[in-house]
Amino acid sequence: MAGVRLEGIYKRYPGSDRASVTDVNLDIKDKEFLVLVGPSGCGKSTTLRMIAGLEEISEGKLYIGDRLVNDVAPKDRDIAMVFQSYALYPHMNVYQNMAFGLKLRKFKKADIDKRVREAAKILDIEHLLDRKPKALSGGQRQRVALGRAIVREPQVFLMDEPLSNLDAKLRGQMRAEISKLTKRLETTTIYVTHDQIEAMTMGDRIVVMKDGFIQQTASPEELYNHPVNIFVAGFIGSPSMNFISGTLSEQAGEVHFKATGVDVVVPEGKAAVLRSKGHIGKEVVLGVRPEDLHEEPVFLEASPKTIVTANIEVAENLGHEMYLYLNGIGTESVIARVDGRSTLRDGATVKLAIDMNKAHLFDKETELNIFEN
Amino acid sequence: MSSNDLQKQLEYILNCSVITSNRSLEDMYKFMGPSFENATIEKGQYIEGDQDIWLIKELHADYCEVLEFIQRKLSSTEMQLIAMLIFNRPNLNIEHQYAGMSKQEKQATKLGEWLQSQIAQGTKTGYIPDHLVLANTLYNEMLPILLVADGSSQYKGSYAELDKLLRSFLSEDALLIPLGHDEWLIWGPVTLLKDEEGSELEHEEDETLEDILTNIVHALHDMLASEWLGESQLAITYPAAPAKLMIETVTTLRDSIHIGRKFHPSSNIHLPWNLRLESLLYAIPEPQRQKYLEQSLKRAELFVEPEMLATLDTFFSLDCNVSETAKKLYIHRNTLLYRLDKLKQETGLDVRLFRDAVLVKIILLLYKVTKTH
Numbered sequence: 001m002a003g004v005r006l007e008g009i010y011k012r013y014p015g016s017d018r019a020s021v022t023d024v025n026l027d028i029k030d031k032e033f034l035v036l037v038g039p040s041g042c043g044k045s046t047t048l049r050m051i052a053g054l055e056e057i058s059e060g061k062l063y064i065g066d067r068l069v070n071d072v073a074p075k076d077r078d079i080a081m082v083f084q085s086y087a088l089y090p091h092m093n094v095y096q097n098m099a100f101g102l103k104l105r106k107f108k109k110a111d112i113d114k115r116v117r118e119a120a121k122i123l124d125i126e127h128l129l130d131r132k133p134k135a136l137s138g139g140q141r142q143r144v145a146l147g148r149a150i151v152r153e154p155q156v157f158l159m160d161e162p163l164s165n166l167d168a169k170l171r172g173q174m175r176a177e178i179s180k181l182t183k184r185l186e187t188t189t190i191y192v193t194h195d196q197i198e199a200m201t202m203g204d205r206i207v208v209m210k211d212g213f214i215q216q217t218a219s220p221e222e223l224y225n226h227p228v229n230i231f232v233a234g235f236i237g238s239p240s241m242n243f244i245s246g247t248l249s250e251q252a253g254e255v256h257f258k259a260t261g262v263d264v265v266v267p268e269g270k271a272a273v274l275r276s277k278g279h280i281g282k283e284v285v286l287g288v289r290p291e292d293l294h295e296e297p298v299f300l301e302a303s304p305k306t307i308v309t310a311n312i313e314v315a316e317n318l319g320h321e322m323y324l325y326l327n328g329i330g331t332e333s334v335i336a337r338v339d340g341r342s343t344l345r346d347g348a349t350v351k352l353a354i355d356m357n358k359a360h361l362f363d364k365e366t367e368l369n370i371f372e373n
Numbered sequence: 374m375s376s377n378d379l380q381k382q383l384e385y386i387l388n389c390s391v392i393t394s395n396r397s398l399e400d401m402y403k404f405m406g407p408s409f410e411n412a413t414i415e416k417g418q419y420i421e422g423d424q425d426i427w428l429i430k431e432l433h434a435d436y437c438e439v440l441e442f443i444q445r446k447l448s449s450t451e452m453q454l455i456a457m458l459i460f461n462r463p464n465l466n467i468e469h470q471y472a473g474m475s476k477q478e479k480q481a482t483k484l485g486e487w488l489q490s491q492i493a494q495g496t497k498t499g500y501i502p503d504h505l506v507l508a509n510t511l512y513n514e515m516l517p518i519l520l521v522a523d524g525s526s527q528y529k530g531s532y533a534e535l536d537k538l539l540r541s542f543l544s545e546d547a548l549l550i551p552l553g554h555d556e557w558l559i560w561g562p563v564t565l566l567k568d569e570e571g572s573e574l575e576h577e578e579d580e581t582l583e584d585i586l587t588n589i590v591h592a593l594h595d596m597l598a599s600e601w602l603g604e605s606q607l608a609i610t611y612p613a614a615p616a617k618l619m620i621e622t623v624t625t626l627r628d629s630i631h632i633g634r635k636f637h638p639s640s641n642i643h644l645p646w647n648l649r650l651e652s653l654l655y656a657i658p659e660p661q662r663q664k665y666l667e668q669s670l671k672r673a674e675l676f677v678e679p680e681m682l683a684t685l686d687t688f689f690s691l692d693c694n695v696s697e698t699a700k701k702l703y704i705h706r707n708t709l710l711y712r713l714d715k716l717k718q719e720t721g722l723d724v725r726l727f728r729d730a731v732l733v734k735i736i737l738l739l740y741k742v743t744k745t746h
Contacts, residue, residue: 041679054604072604081599087591089542091565103542106601133588134580195703 002065002078002155003188004028004051009060011046011212019058020046021210027370033182033189035203038235043212044192045160051190052081052158066154080154084161088133088147094120095129098147112151119150137169146178150185157189163198175201194234196236200224208232225358230367233287233360239323239337242293244286244330245364248279255307257286257361261328265305265341267356273371274361284370287360290323293336293352296343303353310334312348324350344353380440383455389445393430397441397630401427407659416493417460419452422498428456432493434521435634436628463692478532478551478569480505485550485558490493491620501616515548515560518590519626520597522555523641530602542596546614558623563612565589582611583646590642606630608643628652635742654738662739669736675719676740684712688724689734695725 005028011021013077021043028034038045049055051062053074062069069077080101089097095116102112120126123143134140142162143163147159162178179202182189193199199206208215208223208231216228227233232240246259248266255271257264266274274280276294294300310326313333316342324336324344329352336352344350361370384391396404401414404422414437417429420613423445431438440459447455471479484505491499501511522530536549539559566585590609597605608629613622624644633643636651654662675681684702688709691697695713699706713724722729 040683052598052603054598073601074598075600083595083598085591085595087588087595089592089596090585090588091543093594100542100596101600104538 002188003030004156005030005063006047006051006062007063009042009047009057009062010051010084010262011050011055017214020212021126022049024060026207026214028188028190030188031186032192033179033202033204035206036190036209037194037206038173038209038215039200041211042209044194044207044209046194046210046212047226048158048160048190051156052079078155078160079158080149080152081084082145082149082157082159084164086142086162086165088136088141088144088148092128093132093134094125094144094147097133097144098151101148101307105131115151115153115211116147118125119147120142122184123147129152138166139174142166142170143361146181147227150181150306153187155188157187157191159189161193162191164195166201171198178202200236207234208235210235226369226372227287227360228362228369228372230287230362230369232283233362233369237289239335241287241289241360242316242329243332243362244288244334245283246252246286248274248281248361250258250275250280255280257284259286259330261310262286262308264308264354264356266361270356270361277370278357279361279363279370283364285362285364285367286360287369288334288354289358290335290337290357292358293334293338294355295324295336295338295342295350295352299355300351300353303355306308306354306356307351308354309349309351312344312346312350315342315346315348317342326352335355379459386587387442387445390441390443392441392443394439394441395436397436401429401439413495415495416490417456419456426452428452428459430459432555434630439569444500475533477536481532481548481550485552488550488558488619489552489624492623496620497624498618499620500620511548511560511619512617514563514612514614516563516565516586516589516612516628517610517615517625518559518561518593519608519630520557520559521606521630522557522602523606535601535709538597538601542593548553552623558619558626560615563588566612567733583644584613587642587644590644603635604635604641606634606641606643608633608645610645637741650734651738653744654735655742659743662743666736666743668737669732675716676736681712683717684709684739685716685724685733685737688713689730689737693725693730 004026006024006026009021009024010019012019024043025048026034029127037049038044046055050057053069053072057070064077064079089100092100098116098119099112102115107115116129117126120129123146125140125143125147128136128144133144137143145162162175166174175198191198191202200223203220205217205219206223207217210231216223216232218226223232223236227236230243233291234243244259244262246257246262249256249258255266255274257266294303308326308329312324313327314325315326316323320340322338322340322342322344324338326334326336338344362368363370380393388393398414401420404427414429414432416432419426424446426442426445428440428442430440436722455555471482474482484501486504487505509652532549532551535557539547539549539561542560546562550558550560554557566582579638586609594605594607599723608626610622610625610629610700615622627644628650629645632648632651632655633640635655636648637643657665671688687701688695690699692700695709696706699709702709717723722733724730724733
């Protein structure tokens with residue numbers, strides 16, 4: 001097993017004036033599960049393909065273990081890839097699909113057999129070894145694709161949206177299985193997805209990318225609770241964080257955030273930071289996660305200085321929780337996540353307290369989180 | 374006399390610089406000027422620019438080896454004499470170039486050279502001559518696949534290595550014919566379309582021959598990516614008898630890769646049966662394409678927004694099914710309807726109607742190809 005190190009990696013395509021990947025620096029530890037996440041076109045797949053050797057690196061250095069591999073062919077990098085399409089070899093049965101890579105590397109027949117059967121056992125596909133891919137379900141095919149990678153016992157697994165062709169139920173199931181599997185095999189894994197739920201549930205660390213730049217690299221908890229900018233804050237979390245544009249002002253020794261329909265007091269600890277960084281009197285963006293808007297009487301009583309009033313456009317009851325789509329807080333629609341047992345209904349007026357201790361404030365101009373930079 | 378010596382002599386006699394260069398087909402068409410947009414480029418042809426003359430020495434899949442006469446006007450008779458000198462001079466070292474090759478590689482190379490020269494001369498059809506020994510084995514139907522190693526790949530592979538890999542993957546009967554530095558014609562056995570008992574594969578209910586061929590070429594692509602040199606472009610077509618249909622087949626496959634790369638640059642697999650509309654549109658001269666685009670678009674910018682492009686591509690690939698498209702794009706159905714309404718509002722084209730869908734599909738394809746120009 002080995003770590004992977006990217007030093008100042010760039011990808012430039014001929015004829016394009018902008019780099020597709022810009023100055024990527026990452027130190028992926030041995031046995032780590034790292035997720036690259038971001039919207040379409042953010043450079044996550046290009047970065048993975050450069051690690052795989054499928055794209056030339058325009059600038060920078062790539063190490064697998066201690067070996068510089070910029071000029072090493074994909075087959076010699078000791079990696080195993082699982083593609084989005086997981087094209088199984090249609091003319092070979094499951095056993096042959098899994099054994100092919102080992103056969104090429106001239107493994108002894110007995111070793112091949114041992115590895116294939118072990119991997120099949122781990123993936124619970126022992127009973128499918130004689131079947132051709134066309135006789136398998138989507139989930140079984142996905143397992144075989146994983147098996148083909150596992151038998152190689154590579155230093156690094158590279159996975160590019162491996163679950164995107166599966167339906168929602170199977171995706172959830174396979175998500176957990178891949179996590180378990182990589183922990184068990186203790187193999188360094190780099191996993192690309194556009195799905196933030198996959199990123200949050202699978203990754204030891206997550207790299208959020210946008211427009212070819214790394215926005216933030218952190219653990220799932222760190223990303224969720226301490227996003228460094230508006231993009232990360234909005235990308236991670238479902239439903240997304242609410243953003244309310246307003247201004248900060250000082251009144252009777254307290255810092256107030258004011259926007260359309262909003263006048264709330266910022267807790268003293270945060271207020272001190274705002275004062276010291278010179279944000280009083282300036283435009284900022286308040287970021288509040290849907291679960292940090294509270295309608296419970298006990299919270300309203302405890303937080304009289306952070307109460308806002310809003311109209312409920314739609315109340316979506318999911319059973320265990322309810323989403324309130326609100327207007328009247330700032331100029332955009334705001335979502336609150338409240339208890340599923342709430343009696344609130346469409347069209348009602350509701351008082352909510354913002355948990356300002358958990359709220360974020362972003363510089364309007366730079367979009368950076370004032371408390372995290 | 375070596376090529377270098379000949380070049381020096383030409384410089385001396387013509388009193389101008391003569392250089393050898395590799396030029397992309399786009400460069401060639403640019404040099405020829407707009408009125409030659411769809412003109413055929415052939416080995417031995419010369420093209421007059423404003424100041425220079427280019428003589429095509431070798432024609433490859435996506436570039437030409439060119440002899441450039443810098444800042445020198447030459448008459449057609451002079452050019453014909455130069456071409457005669459270059460192409461018809463006796464090659465005393467003709468067997469020398471095969472030194473170090475296995476018998477198989479030597480035969481395949483000779484066959485490839487014959488094929489290249491036939492295509493360069495504009496031959497559209499013809500049997501392989503008897504003296505190319507390989508022809509004896511080529512009367513049965515085989516599966517033709519064209520492989521072009523990606524231009525960006527920095528790794529170089531040998532014939533022997535690729536031949537061995539393909540024999541392991543496809544069958545011992547697979548035949549590999551080199552066509553240029555990075556272009557290979559592969560003939561796989563038709564047994565790939567049958568199961569082990571020799572009967573036709575039990576197709577899934579709606580699985581067509583095209584589906585099977587697509588699966589084979591996808592699998593080959595993935596295998597080459599991880600077990601060979603990385604990324605490559607591939608085209609496959611229907612089974613044919615190589616001895617009789619080699620020239621037509623290569624022409625079809627080359628056209629597929631050329632047109633596929635133009636219209637779908639992010640795709641690595643190009644299937645002739647999926648490129649019929651693209652082929653038709655590509656045959657329209659550039660000025661007419663431009664004119665049609667300008668006339669069709671009330672607001673061109675909306676079509677080129679990445680989000681709209683991705684939405685429409687997915688919508689068309691899923692047969693204009695709104696629910697499936699929303700699911701595939703991970704967006705709410707209403708978000709998709711909003712986007713489609715926005716398109717209708719701004720362009721007057723409602724892609725939910727067949728007539729408008731056809732127009733938008735054509736506009737998108739034309740936009741892609743004119744953009745790359």
